[in-house]
Amino acid sequence: MRKALYLLILLLVFSCSKEVENINISGSVFGTSYAVKYYSKNGSNYQKQFDSLFAAINKSMSTYIPDSDISKINKNESVSVDQHFITVFNKAKEIYNATEGVFDPTIGAVVNAWDFGPEGNIESLDSLKIDALMKSVGFNKVTRDSHIINKEYPKTFLDFNAIAKGYGVDVIGEFLESQNISSYIVDIGGEIRTKGVNKAKNQPWRVGVEKPHFDGSQSILKAIELKDKAMATSGTYRKFKIDENGNRYAHIIDTKTGYPSKTNVLSVSVIAKDCMTADAYATAFQAMGIEGVKDFLQSHPELKAFLIFENEKQEFETLSLNGFPE
Numbered sequence: 001m002r003k004a005l006y007l008l009i010l011l012l013v014f015s016c017s018k019e020v021e022n023i024n025i026s027g028s029v030f031g032t033s034y035a036v037k038y039y040s041k042n043g044s045n046y047q048k049q050f051d052s053l054f055a056a057i058n059k060s061m062s063t064y065i066p067d068s069d070i071s072k073i074n075k076n077e078s079v080s081v082d083q084h085f086i087t088v089f090n091k092a093k094e095i096y097n098a099t100e101g102v103f104d105p106t107i108g109a110v111v112n113a114w115d116f117g118p119e120g121n122i123e124s125l126d127s128l129k130i131d132a133l134m135k136s137v138g139f140n141k142v143t144r145d146s147h148i149i150n151k152e153y154p155k156t157f158l159d160f161n162a163i164a165k166g167y168g169v170d171v172i173g174e175f176l177e178s179q180n181i182s183s184y185i186v187d188i189g190g191e192i193r194t195k196g197v198n199k200a201k202n203q204p205w206r207v208g209v210e211k212p213h214f215d216g217s218q219s220i221l222k223a224i225e226l227k228d229k230a231m232a233t234s235g236t237y238r239k240f241k242i243d244e245n246g247n248r249y250a251h252i253i254d255t256k257t258g259y260p261s262k263t264n265v266l267s268v269s270v271i272a273k274d275c276m277t278a279d280a281y282a283t284a285f286q287a288m289g290i291e292g293v294k295d296f297l298q299s300h301p302e303l304k305a306f307l308i309f310e311n312e313k314q315e316f317e318t319l320s321l322n323g324f325p326e
Contacts, residue, residue: 022200029054030165031064032189038176039183039199046179053171060084061164063108073149074157080147088160088167088276089144095163095280096139099296103284104255106137108159111253114260130258137255166232166279169193173230173275186275193230193275207231212266212308212316221308221318224325230275234282235267252286261287264310268293271304271324281305290319297321 021043026035027050036050060082062068072079081089095103110133141152149158160167165188172186173193183196185205194205204225211221212235234252252261268285272278281303285293290307297303304324311317320326 025050027051030058030062030168030188032165034186034188036172036176036186037184038181039196040179040181044179046175049175050172053175054168056082057084057164057168057171061088061160063159063161070158070160073151076151076154079149081144081149082147084167084171085149086144086147088163089149091167091276092160092163092280093139095277095284098300099281099284099288101138101140101255102287102292103162103280104137104139105158105160105162106139106142106156107253107255108161109133109155109157110137110258111159112157114253134258137258162234162283163276163280165189166191166230166275166277169230169275169279191230191232191275191279192226194226195228197227209233209269209306209308210235210267222326226271226325229271229273230278231269231271232275232278232282233267233269234279234286252283254287263287263289265290265307266310266316267308269306269324272302277303294321 021040022037023040023043023045024035024037025045025047026033027047028034058065059068061070061084063070063074065071069079069081069085073081092103092105096105110130113129113133136153136155136157138156141156142158143150169186169188169191170193172188173184173195176184176186177195181195183199184194185198185207186193190210192207194207197203198205204227206223207226208220209222209224210233211219252263253259254261263286265286268282270278270282270285272281285296285305285307288296290309293305293307297305301322303322305321306324307319307321309317309319
């Protein structure tokens, strides 16, 4: 009897030790905020590991850090890139080819030349300057030989801003999985990756799609369930310019012409298996336009998209493609 009671006590203690603990970590990174929620059996706090991973990604691909790998490449300095850079480079090349150049990490110099900010009107850029800048645009002019990046044109400016944030989300998610964390949600500036379920509510993770507001305010248009997938959103409603005729132009630059895209698409959310894929395609779909996105997704069933756009009456309309959750 005593032995049985002893075994029962041991089982109770063991069960308590396996109780799942809810961990929340948040902070600032990549010029925005991040939040990570996960469930751990031992209550491990991975803040230091997250900070170390973020620092490594910034050292590799931040154009704001003068001695980062990408900054050195842009200054034509010799550098051996790390695995973070190689992973993003390869994915960017894949999506560049899939979109026939609509997604292009070398368009950054032209974007900077247009000087998009929170306010201001379209200013007439010298077409000769645009033509000169466009000579160095084209990700096909940039190649990788192992850890060495080669540029055909020295003035080519690489910028992974449209994919690196999503990659950062993936890095944190993959780290958590390496620690046997089976339920988590990672959010960096609205780019999200989930695994498992929200154990506190015993329900799938729910994430919001933001409603466009030109005045800078924020509200949620719809909430969806997201399980073992990633979602990224690209919006033009916070960063645009207006010409003398009142036409609104997105900060998305046409990679073929070097000029801003006139568009009625305000927001694109993409669901994919990983966040860097979702991040890159959300940007590309902004430039494709509605019909272009429809055509593209017919041959890419692995991607789901949700578009918010203005109709001719300047009313909001939405479009769900490839089974984007309602």
